[in-house]
Amino acid sequence: MRIGLIGTGRIGSFHAGVLAHHPGVDSLVVTDPDAGRASQVAARTGAVALASADEVLAAGVDAVVIASATSAHAELIGRAAGAGLPVFCEKPIALDLPGTLGALREVERAGGVLQLGFMRRFDAGYAAARAAVRGGALGRLHTVRAATSDPAPPPAAYLPLSGGLFRDCLVHDFDILRWVTGREVSEVYATGSDAGPAIFRAAGDVDTAAALLTLDDGTLATATATRCNGAGYDVRMELAGERDQIAVGLDDRTPLTSAEPQGPPAPAKPWPGFLERFAPAYEAELDAFLGVVRGERANPCDGREALHALRIAEACELSRAERRPVRLTEIAEA
Numbered sequence: 300m301r302i303g304l305i306g307t308g309r310i311g312s313f314h315a316g317v318l319a320h321h322p323g324v325d326s327l328v329v330t331d332p333d334a335g336r337a338s339q340v341a342a343r344t345g346a347v348a349l350a351s352a353d354e355v356l357a358a359g360v361d362a363v364v365i366a367s368a369t370s371a372h373a374e375l376i377g378r379a380a381g382a383g384l385p386v387f388c389e390k391p392i393a394l395d396l397p398g399t400l401g402a403l404r405e406v407e408r409a410g411g412v413l414q415l416g417f418m419r420r421f422d423a424g425y426a427a428a429r430a431a432v433r434g435g436a437l438g439r440l441h442t443v444r445a446a447t448s449d450p451a452p453p454p455a456a457y458l459p460l461s462g463g464l465f466r467d468c469l470v471h472d473f474d475i476l477r478w479v480t481g482r483e484v485s486e487v488y489a490t491g492s493d494a495g496p497a498i499f500r501a502a503g504d505v506d507t508a509a510a511l512l513t514l515d516d517g518t519l520a521t522a523t524a525t526r527c528n529g530a531g532y533d534v535r536m537e538l539a540g541e542r543d544q545i546a547v548g549l550d551d552r553t554p555l556t557s558a559e560p561q562g563p564p565a566p567a568k569p570w571p572g573f574l575e576r577f578a579p580a581y582e583a584e585l586d587a588f589l590g591v592v593r594g595e596r597a598n599p600c601d602g603r604e605a606l607h608a609l610r611i612a613e614a615c616e617l618s619r620a621e622r623r624p625v626r627l628t629e630i631a632e633a
């Protein structure tokens with residue numbers, strides 16, 4: 300297969316490496332408005348760097364992977380789908396609901412394939428948690444605690460284009476909460492703090508956020524995120540039921556130290572970032588996409604799934620702005 304990759308920044312250059320080494324990929328073409336970045340990635344992976352997204356779409360590719368800045372996703376999805384090409388796109392589809400719904404309409408009009416990059420669905424821990432919840436091993440689930448902590452803020456230039464902490468970061472927790480529990484979020488109550496680095500205040504964003512989410516079966520969930528966790532990259536989910544409780548992301552690399560004198564030792568090699576922590580999941584999601592393109596498997600995360608996660612993020616932003624609980628029915632879904 301010949302694959303086109305649009306956007307060769309942090310995650311795009313990682314995807315380029317995965318695609319270049321995949322046995323099902325015969326050739327890879329890449330592009331980025333930062334031509335030097337695209338050339339570097341091409342040189343490292345054996346790909347061919349092209350001058351623009353237009354050139355990629357016209358290069359006889361079988362499918363397109365979009366890893367550009369979020370602000371460009373919706374338009375690129377529409378163009379690729381309009382060209383009849385299956386699309387894998389990094390989350391989120393767009394910075395807002397109208398942009399998301401517009402892109403979904405374009406894909407549906409074209410009868411195309413759109414897979415979103417919620418890679419936690421391909422992580423072994425989350426998959427085991429899903430099996431435990433759905434198989435009844437925990438008994439009736441009553442509490443879920445989800446947490447995402449980045450070790451350090453992204454570059455300041457990334458923030459205004461990111462959509463904010465709820466849409467950019469916590470959207471992963473919202474997606475995986477639905478995927479693991481099989482339930483929908485019915486209400487949120489969220490807040491955030493910009494007391495940390497000034498770049499967040501300058502971007503109108505928060506560096507730390509918390510949301511209380513009520514699921515449609517009464518299960519209570521919390522989701523927290525921060526961009527300022529000096530201990531390392533920490534992504535966890537704890538699920539507690541009447542019979543048992545389990546944790547995803549709890550191992551000898553979890554950047555968490557027990558305060559107990561007899562507790563386990565501090566992690567010798569805490570996870571430094573998302574590329575290390577989720578490398579196998581990123582590989583698996585692209586492998587799945589290639590399987591979808593070949594028609595061998597169903598789409599594991601289509602655009603409507605991404606819309607559900609974004610609606611939760613939108614509800615959280617509304618809750619934070621208006622300082623009140625927000626029902627998901629308040630957020631448009633079509």
Ligand SMILES: NC(=O)c1ccc[n+]([C@@H]2O[C@H](COP(=O)([O-])OP(=O)(O)OC[C@H]3O[C@@H](n4cnc5c(N)ncnc54)[C@H](O)[C@@H]3O)[C@@H](O)[C@H]2O)c1
Nearest residue numbers: 306307308309310311332333366367368369371389390391
């Ligand atoms: N799934 C995940 O875990 C994960 C992790 C990181 C980033 N992401 C997502 O991936 C996307 C990229 O994030 P990043 O951290 O790599 O950002 P980045 O800033 O490192 O890279 C973005 C790249 O997109 C390029 N770009 C900007 N506008 C473009 C356009 N119109 N067309 C093509 N390319 C364009 C930029 O030049 C840059 O090289 C974001 O949407 C982000 O939400 C997902």
